[in-house]
Amino acid sequence: MSSSPSISSSSSSFLGQTHFDSRTPNARLPTKDSWICKCVATPPTETTAHMTKVSRNANMAKLQAGYLFPEIARRRSAHMLKYPDAQVISLGIGDTTEPIPEVITSGMAKKANALSTLEGYSGYGAEQGENRLRAAIASTYYGDLSIEESDIFVSDGAKSDISRLQVMFGSNVTMAVQDPSYPAYVDSSVILGQTGQFQKDVEKYGNIEYMKCNPENGFFPDLSTVSRTDIIFFCSPNNPTGNAATREQLTRLVQFAKDNGSILVYDSAYAMYISDDSPRSIFEIPGAKEVAIEVSSFSKYAGFTGVRLGWTVVPKELLYSDGFPVAKDFNRIVCTTFNGASNISQAGGLACLSPEGLEAMHKVVGFYQENTNIIMETFTSLGFSVYGGKNAPYVWVHFPGQSSWDVFSEILEKTHVVTTPGSGFGPAGDGFIRVSAFGHRGNVLEACKRFKQLYK
Amino acid sequence: MGWALMGSNMLAWFRPCPKHWATDGSKRMGHSWSLGEHGRVICGAFVLKETGEKNIQGFGHVDPRFWITLICLPALFCHGTKVPRNINMERLRNGYLFSEICRRELEHTQKYPHAKLIKLGIGDTTEPIPDIITSAMAEHAHALSTIRGYRGYGAEQGNMELRNAIAQTFYRDMGIKANEVFVSDGAQCDISRIQMLLGSNVTVAVQDPSFPAYMDSSVIIGQSGNFKEETGKYENILYMNCGPESNFFPDLSNTPRTDIIFLCSPNNPTGHAASRQQLEQLVEFAKANGSIIIHDSAYAAYITDESPRSIFEIPGGREVAIEISSFSKFAGFTGVRLGWTVVPEELLYSNGFPVIKDYNRIVCTCFNGASSIAQAGGLACLSSDGYLAMNAVLDYYKENAKIIMDTFTSLGLKVHGGKNAPYMWVHFPGLRSWDVFNEILEKTHIITVPGTGFGPGGEGYIRVSAFGQRESVIEASRRLKNLLK
Numbered sequence: 031m032s033s034s035p036s037i038s039s040s041s042s043s044f045l046g047q048t049h050f051d052s053r054t055p056n057a058r059l060p061t062k063d064s065w066i067c068k069c070v071a072t073p074p075t076e077t078t079a080h081m082t083k084v085s086r087n088a089n090m091a092k093l094q095a096g097y098l099f100p101e102i103a104r105r106r107s108a109h110m111l112k113y114p115d116a117q118v119i120s121l122g123i124g125d126t127t128e129p130i131p132e133v134i135t136s137g138m139a140k141k142a143n144a145l146s147t148l149e150g151y152s153g154y155g156a157e158q159g160e161n162r163l164r165a166a167i168a169s170t171y172y173g174d175l176s177i178e179e180s181d182i183f184v185s186d187g188a189k190s191d192i193s194r195l196q197v198m199f200g201s202n203v204t205m206a207v208q209d210p211s212y213p214a215y216v217d218s219s220v221i222l223g224q225t226g227q228f229q230k231d232v233e234k235y236g237n238i239e240y241m242k243c244n245p246e247n248g249f250f251p252d253l254s255t256v257s258r259t260d261i262i263f264f265c266s267p268n269n270p271t272g273n274a275a276t277r278e279q280l281t282r283l284v285q286f287a288k289d290n291g292s293i294l295v296y297d298s299a300y301a302m303y304i305s306d307d308s309p310r311s312i313f314e315i316p317g318a319k320e321v322a323i324e325v326s327s328f329s330k331y332a333g334f335t336g337v338r339l340g341w342t343v344v345p346k347e348l349l350y351s352d353g354f355p356v357a358k359d360f361n362r363i364v365c366t367t368f369n370g371a372s373n374i375s376q377a378g379g380l381a382c383l384s385p386e387g388l389e390a391m392h393k394v395v396g397f398y399q400e401n402t403n404i405i406m407e408t409f410t411s412l413g414f415s416v417y418g419g420k421n422a423p424y425v426w427v428h429f430p431g432q433s434s435w436d437v438f439s440e441i442l443e444k445t446h447v448v449t450t451p452g453s454g455f456g457p458a459g460d461g462f463i464r465v466s467a468f469g470h471r472g473n474v475l476e477a478c479k480r481f482k483q484l485y486k
Numbered sequence: 487m488g489w490a491l492m493g494s495n496m497l498a499w500f501r502p503c504p505k506h507w508a509t510d511g512s513k514r515m516g517h518s519w520s521l522g523e524h525g526r527v528i529c530g531a532f533v534l535k536e537t538g539e540k541n542i543q544g545f546g547h548v549d550p551r552f553w554i555t556l557i558c559l560p561a562l563f564c565h566g567t568k569v570p571r572n573i574n575m576e577r578l579r580n581g582y583l584f585s586e587i588c589r590r591e592l593e594h595t596q597k598y599p600h601a602k603l604i605k606l607g608i609g610d611t612t613e614p615i616p617d618i619i620t621s622a623m624a625e626h627a628h629a630l631s632t633i634r635g636y637r638g639y640g641a642e643q644g645n646m647e648l649r650n651a652i653a654q655t656f657y658r659d660m661g662i663k664a665n666e667v668f669v670s671d672g673a674q675c676d677i678s679r680i681q682m683l684l685g686s687n688v689t690v691a692v693q694d695p696s697f698p699a700y701m702d703s704s705v706i707i708g709q710s711g712n713f714k715e716e717t718g719k720y721e722n723i724l725y726m727n728c729g730p731e732s733n734f735f736p737d738l739s740n741t742p743r744t745d746i747i748f749l750c751s752p753n754n755p756t757g758h759a760a761s762r763q764q765l766e767q768l769v770e771f772a773k774a775n776g777s778i779i780i781h782d783s784a785y786a787a788y789i790t791d792e793s794p795r796s797i798f799e800i801p802g803g804r805e806v807a808i809e810i811s812s813f814s815k816f817a818g819f820t821g822v823r824l825g826w827t828v829v830p831e832e833l834l835y836s837n838g839f840p841v842i843k844d845y846n847r848i849v850c851t852c853f854n855g856a857s858s859i860a861q862a863g864g865l866a867c868l869s870s871d872g873y874l875a876m877n878a879v880l881d882y883y884k885e886n887a888k889i890i891m892d893t894f895t896s897l898g899l900k901v902h903g904g905k906n907a908p909y910m911w912v913h914f915p916g917l918r919s920w921d922v923f924n925e926i927l928e929k930t931h932i933i934t935v936p937g938t939g940f941g942p943g944g945e946g947y948i949r950v951s952a953f954g955q956r957e958s959v960i961e962a963s964r965r966l967k968n969l970l971k
Contacts, residue, residue: 083776
């Protein structure tokens with residue numbers, strides 16, 4: 031192992047800057063390896079550092095490194111320090127860039143102002159979310175699918191919901207994920223104690239079933255080779271590969287879950303990006319209500335990445351092995367470990383689902399879809415095998431035989447464009463780079479120009 | 487679930503259909519059954535009275551065997567997964583306390599639709615948020631519609647400006663730095679994130695009585711063991727009795743070691759603010775035992791005397807404590823959702839690993855930051871004008887508390903708290919707290935909270951909260967005087 035940065039007596043430098051806000055260019059950054067603590071904090075000269083007798087949670091120790099996206103942000107900041115005059119373009123973290131349509135923000139401003147009035151003030155809201163918003167979500171996205179208002183749990187976003195679901199499931203369940211997949215599924219599983227140790231040779235955690243998704247299998251797992259697990263995480267349209275599962279594939283997946291008595295946690299955060307007739311919700315598949323939970327988010331539809339709003343659907347029909355309804359436990363989790371999404375964000379959500387709001391969201395999504403097309407065309411024209419893009423704001427570019435972190439670093443160094451290395455999403459992601467389509471049009475065009483120069 | 491005779495000799499097993507689970511966990515009687523999608527039965531009665539009586543309307547005289555057949559049919563069509571329910575969820579008692587209070591409130595309003603219900607139960611703020619704060623939030627919302635003002639993902643730990651403002655406002659001179667402050671969507675969520683951080687293999691002590699989230703989150707994460715009916719306690723949680731005899735503070739000389747100690751001061755529900763001496767003892771105790779204190783200071787702004795507002799006022803506090811706080815009760819942000827947790831860099835696990843690093847990882851993995859709009863509001867709260875405006879609202883609630891305290895005192899009841907917290911802890915010796923709760927609700931249409939909702943040490947007490955409009959509080963006082971004189 032390479033050496034850690036030198037540790038001065040000021041313990042804050044031991045941690046480096048713990049805020050990984052990619053907008054602070056002056057952050058001093060520890061190297062990647064300093065994430066791994068190998069020594070006790072150097073005691074100040076006057077007194078010895080007190081150590082509690084509380085054991086570190088062994089599950090936290092299993093985690094290999096920082097969460098992927100703060101790591102990307104760290105590298106970006108380091109690069110900006112190295113090249114202070116470079117115009118760094120971020121097509122890495124899937125962060126929305128376009129302003130939120132006014133119909134939506136004025137809904138939120140109105141709610142904020144109302145909180146200063148006697149008639150308009152509201153305190154604690156229902157932890158499950160405001161009824162009107164739950165009803166609007168049910169009718170907008172699940173209108174013909176017999177999902178009711180009471181099946182919808184409004185939240186502060188998919189990432190938080192994934193952890194709440196994991197807390198609900200507990201440590202004694204087994205899980206399967208796609209490989210590659212959004213890191214929060216695996217990382218939350220590790221934290222909750224569902225996994226074994228990380229196996230460096232295969233780059234996988236013990237006790238997780240990794241369902242490979244690659245060009246050979248059309249980015250849909252070969253279910254005949256997948257062992258039974260209690261929980262199956264499935265994201266479609268997929269982050270990072272961009273692939274949207276077909277109706278036929280999802281029907282097989284639901285059948286697989288049914289046959290195995292498994293619960294499918296279906297992440298549909300990118301459904302609005304679908305441009306063909308791939309299913310937008312797992313509940314379009316008959317029988318899904320008895321096997322699936324669906325997680326979704328306003329982040330990528332309404333630019334709510336900072337506003338924080340999402341939802342989870344837990345159908346009443348979903349039962350544990352003893353017949354107990356999963357929705358009852360999720361409700362208890364939501365009431366005990368959460369206190370509801372911000373009422374202002376919820377007002378924004380309601381505005382999003384008005385006819386005007388829906389139209390406005392479609393426009394913004396359309397804008398990012400156009401970005402995606404530009405990026406796809408660029409890489410295709412350069413002779414790369416390019417996947418995704420059609421139904422998601424991510425382009426999955428193949429660099430056969432190359433380490434994805436190396437490609438990431440080379441692209442960053444030579445074009446000042448931040449992408450995301452595929453191996454950050456799982457071992458089957460190695461050899462791929464994820465390029466996200468969120469960005470101002472000018473930046474996307476400029477990035478593509480630079481890619482063309484690098485790879486012509 | 488059970489076995490039943492189907493047809494003549496066939497046995498079938500049935501399980502309750504989800505549509506028939508009542509909200510309180512009891513099984514509801516079905517009334518009829520109908521064909522659902524794809525010809526499957528989706529509703530059906532499944533409760534059979536042992537006498538064999540027909541208890542379903544509309545069926546007239548039905549041969550029991552036929553009836554059992556009908557009952558069993560739904561079971562064949564209700565798919566259950568093979569996923570075991572989390573045993574920790576099974577260990578939870580009934581519903582979460584405040585949801586239970588809501589439920590009873592609803593029942594009461596249905597029973598007395600014309601009664602003017604006064605809510606002094608759930609500690610929910612009622613007064614509008616000062617303009618200076620809401621206009622900052624509205625401004626931020628508008629800015630999100632502009633190219634210059636749009637912001638996407640914020641740092642999961644919170645906006646640096648806000649972290650700085652929190653450190654400067656609440657922890658000046660205590661050596662707490664901005665990077666030790668983690669902004670969140672509130673204390674209830676932070677408590678659970680801290681539990682995820684700690685994991686299931688730590689031992690926990692809570693005050694008795696205490697805010698239910700510490701206990702319930704401990705059960706959920708697997709620290710608590712089973713609930714024992716005979717003691718009314720979870721077997722692996724240490725309950726530190728906090729009653730008048732011990733000045734509402736744990737008797738540390740009789741307290742065994744646990745890894746984690748939850749302490750809320752000013753206390754919810756007793757209203758007691760620990761003295762400097764008490765907190766020094768606690769820090770010393772934690773240091774000697776190598777324990778970590780989770781100090782909940784959500785009500786610190788209500789302190790009117792010299793009691794410490796932060797555990798970090800105590801020397802050595804940084805090496806043994808995490809502090810949680812919230813904008814809910816001092817900015818009226820109960821619906822807006824904003825709080826913070828301080829994890830000092832000096833706080834180390836037994837192997838020397840800094841707790842802050844793991845907490846940071848939890849925040850980055852299980853959370854995506856508090857809403858940027860709420861954070862804009864938080865920043866406005868901590869501006870000098872914002873702070874002044876908020877203090878005016880605090881004074882309003884403090885005056886409510888005084889009125890309520892005076893009311894109960896004048897009735898000859900022993901009242902604790904109220905001075906440093908928006909809660910009054912009223913003693914009804916010899917009575918059961920749910921009985922008192924019910925009587926007060928039934929006879930005066932006032933919602934309070936029964937003390938046992940906070941733990942067995944709450945028996946004989948009622949918590950009355952000071953949040954409410956002045957007129958309601960005065961009216962409540964009048965009704966209570968009528969009832970209890």
